[in-house]
Amino acid sequence: MRNVNFSFTTKITFDDYVHDHSFALRIIPPETENQHIVSYDVKISPFVSTQQTTDAFGNNVTAGYLRNEHRFLDFEIRGRAEVNSEIKRTDYMPCYLYKSELTAPDEELAAFYAENRDRCSSTDPDTRAEFFSGLLSETMTYQKGVTDTDTTAAAAFKRRSGVCQDFSHVLISLLRMDGIAARYIAGLAFCDGETHAWVEYWNGSCWNGIDPANNCRTDDGYLVVSQGRDFRDCAVDRGVMFGGYSRQLHLVRTELK
Amino acid sequence: MSGIKVEQFTQAVGNADEINELLRRYGVKFGIYKNGVFKEQFFPFDPIPRVINAEDFKSIEKGLVQRVDALNRFLFDIYHEKNIVKDGIVPEDFIYISSGYLAQCEGISPAKGIYSHISGIDLVQGKDGEWYILEDNLRIPSGASYPLIARELTRIACPDVFAENNVTDNRNYADLLKETMENVNCGGIRAILTPGRYNAAYFEHSYLAEHTGSVLVQNDELFVEDNILYHRTYSGGKTRIGVLYRRIADEYLDPLTFLPESLIGIPNLMEAYRAGNVAIINAPGNGVADDKGIYYFVPKMIEYYLGEKPILKNAPTYLPFYEEDRKYVLENIGKLVIKDVAEAGGYGVVFGSDLSDEKLEEFRQTIIAEPRRFIAQEVIDFLDLPILEGGETVMRKADLRAFVLSGKETKVWASGLTRFSRNPDSFVVNSSQGGGFKDTWVLSR
Numbered sequence: 001m002r003n004v005n006f007s008f009t010t011k012i013t014f015d016d017y018v019h020d021h022s023f024a025l026r027i028i029p030p031e032t033e034n035q036h037i038v039s040y041d042v043k044i045s046p047f048v049s050t051q052q053t054t055d056a057f058g059n060n061v062t063a064g065y066l067r068n069e070h071r072f073l074d075f076e077i078r079g080r081a082e083v084n085s086e087i088k089r090t091d092y093m094p095c096y097l098y099k100s101e102l103t104a105p106d107e108e109l110a111a112f113y114a115e116n117r118d119r120c121s122s123t124d125p126d127t128r129a130e131f132f133s134g135l136l137s138e139t140m141t142y143q144k145g146v147t148d149t150d151t152t153a154a155a156a157f158k159r160r161s162g163v164c165q166d167f168s169h170v171l172i173s174l175l176r177m178d179g180i181a182a183r184y185i186a187g188l189a190f191c192d193g194e195t196h197a198w199v200e201y202w203n204g205s206c207w208n209g210i211d212p213a214n215n216c217r218t219d220d221g222y223l224v225v226s227q228g229r230d231f232r233d234c235a236v237d238r239g240v241m242f243g244g245y246s247r248q249l250h251l252v253r254t255e256l257k
Numbered sequence: 258m259s260g261i262k263v264e265q266f267t268q269a270v271g272n273a274d275e276i277n278e279l280l281r282r283y284g285v286k287f288g289i290y291k292n293g294v295f296k297e298q299f300f301p302f303d304p305i306p307r308v309i310n311a312e313d314f315k316s317i318e319k320g321l322v323q324r325v326d327a328l329n330r331f332l333f334d335i336y337h338e339k340n341i342v343k344d345g346i347v348p349e350d351f352i353y354i355s356s357g358y359l360a361q362c363e364g365i366s367p368a369k370g371i372y373s374h375i376s377g378i379d380l381v382q383g384k385d386g387e388w389y390i391l392e393d394n395l396r397i398p399s400g401a402s403y404p405l406i407a408r409e410l411t412r413i414a415c416p417d418v419f420a421e422n423n424v425t426d427n428r429n430y431a432d433l434l435k436e437t438m439e440n441v442n443c444g445g446i447r448a449i450l451t452p453g454r455y456n457a458a459y460f461e462h463s464y465l466a467e468h469t470g471s472v473l474v475q476n477d478e479l480f481v482e483d484n485i486l487y488h489r490t491y492s493g494g495k496t497r498i499g500v501l502y503r504r505i506a507d508e509y510l511d512p513l514t515f516l517p518e519s520l521i522g523i524p525n526l527m528e529a530y531r532a533g534n535v536a537i538i539n540a541p542g543n544g545v546a547d548d549k550g551i552y553y554f555v556p557k558m559i560e561y562y563l564g565e566k567p568i569l570k571n572a573p574t575y576l577p578f579y580e581e582d583r584k585y586v587l588e589n590i591g592k593l594v595i596k597d598v599a600e601a602g603g604y605g606v607v608f609g610s611d612l613s614d615e616k617l618e619e620f621r622q623t624i625i626a627e628p629r630r631f632i633a634q635e636v637i638d639f640l641d642l643p644i645l646e647g648g649e650t651v652m653r654k655a656d657l658r659a660f661v662l663s664g665k666e667t668k669v670w671a672s673g674l675t676r677f678s679r680n681p682d683s684f685v686v687n688s689s690q691g692g693g694f695k696d697t698w699v700l701s702r
Binding site: 022023049 | 349
């Protein structure tokens with residue numbers, strides 16, 4: 001068990017005024033069997049009234065609507081949590097066994113799976129998950145700036161490179177082809193100044209975490225912020241706005257201590 | 258024709274062209290996309306009504322109520338406990354590979370537990386007189402306004418015919434719809450959301466809005482604030498919406514929950530819905546129950562949820578997913594109709610008898626490779642109905658879309674949309690495939 005202080009800051013800047021801006025944030029870590037959120041404080045600027053709901057995957061959603069003209073949206077969360085990775089989560093959903101938008105394999109990824117699946121003789125999900133994560137770390141290179149948040153598992157695999165999001169999508173795709181339910185986790189981890197992504201797979205009775213970008217098991221240094229079938233379900237912020245802006249600048253800073 | 262003389266009626270109605278001219282003037286059209294081009298097409302009306310006698314209708318009615326009640330129970334179950342899967346009645350795969358299943362709807366409890374408020378159930382009558390269910394439409398079934406307006410026009414042309422023949426008045430559709438909307442209203446006005454005039458059913462949206470006293474809205478007039486759905490008024494104020502009859506597909510409903518590129522949706526509508534502040538008609542996620550693959554299981558659902566024997570029959574259906582069925586389908590493909598479960602609107606329907614031996618073999622291989630993608634059905638020899646063509650009566654295939662409304666009680670509208678194929682050799686009667694429609698008379702005795 002570990003006590004952690006976490007913070008997460010995002011600044012979205014537009015180069016012109018926007019209005020009628022609706023947004024949904026997934027920034028408040030969920031209370032789960034193995035993480036207790038002791039306290040937290042959310043600040044959103046410009047001032048806007050917000051509402052909380054819990055979505056289908058168990059994420060806290062903070063929704064708001066900024067009607068008047070503005071040029072930025074800043075949000076920040078600071079809080080304290082107790083993480084205990086010894087305790088395992090059991091909130092299973094069958095949809096995690098089936099392909100999703102960003103994890104559906106193409107022929108190349110399916111062929112890669114078919115070529116390699118028998119190289120691990122074990123039928124134990126824990127062993128197989130480790131095998132596939134190891135396989136990925138041999139096959140793909142960690143590289144920033146070559147993929148974005150819309151990149152599919154198939155596209156990242158084709159170029160054999162990407163970031164934690166891409167590693168997670170490809171691993172999820174492989175695990176689901178293997179008949180192992182797997183979900184995408186967006187969160188904060190030690191040694192990382194940005195948001196991190198990893199994978200939880202169902203071992204038959206509970207979820208176990210694995211971090212394919214680092215090819216290691218997750219521990220008390222990982223704080224779950226959101227979870228879902230793939231990144232789409234977990235986006236930190238999703239928004240729709242009107243106005244003559246042409247680009248938005250996104251700055252993110254995270255801290256886990 | 259149960260004692261009604263076709264000639265007498267059509268004479269009284271006058272020239273069919275005249276009625277069609279009136280319909281044209283009223284704007285009774287539907288839109289159609291072909292090769293990326295939008296076209297508005299006239300939906301031709303045939304003046305000879307389909308007549309259903311009182312006794313037949315009573316049994317159809319009971320069967321439809323039973324079916325829709327079971328489907329509503331199924332939807333609630335799938336998005337909550339999933340007992341029907343746990344109990345092994347419906348294989349898990351059929352739920353989760355269905356494009357109509359929306360994981361984002363897990364755990365949402367719509368007002369009064371109703372998912373399918375307006376169900377369009379397609380039936381055909383076989384030559385043996387038996388009615389068969391062809392398809393359930395639980396998303397946004399359209400078409401109710403066509404028989405309504407056709408009845409209005411024929412009533413003007415020959416008012417006596419309806420009284421003399423004991424035809425049940427069908428003008429209550431709007432009242433039924435209004436009742437259905439009010440039953441789940443979460444506090445606020447009623448609104449009908451249309452994607453705009455280029456939609457295939459725009460005529461119907463405006464017609465129903467007018468007749469139910471609902472506001473006809475487009476997405477840019479709506480917004481969600483504090484998880485409440487509002488209509489922006491001209492004066493800059495806002496009016497709360499308590500029930501939204503939306504006529505846009507699930508995937509486009511909320512760009513912050515579903516397709517981010519949707520320009521016709523309402524951001525955070527799903528949050529307002531999940532919070533119980535607005536009812537959405539029909540509920541998002543219903544596609545999992547009207548999937549062609551799930552159709553096979555509906556009679557089993559009726560037994561599972563209601564403990565009753567199904568009153569209305571499915572067309573004999575085979576699932577290549579099951580080995581025994583697959584064997585039958587591969588051997589008999591030449592006489593079956595094969596449907597791709599992912600397609601709608603008469604697309605993805607193939608009659609084995611239309612295929613060359615080579616194509617049949619190709620199709621067999623596709624079925625072996627992707628057994629879950631298809632269902633196969635016996636071709637029902639359905640009853641032909643008379644239609645007028647160039648002053649002559651000819652016989653054509655026709656189906657019936659019955660409308661079932663689930664409000665406080667589940668009710669079947671005593672009318673419906675009878676669609677016919679204009680092509681004498683075709684069994685496909687969908688309006689998007691160029692067919693026409695008839696009024697449907699339900700006799701009161």
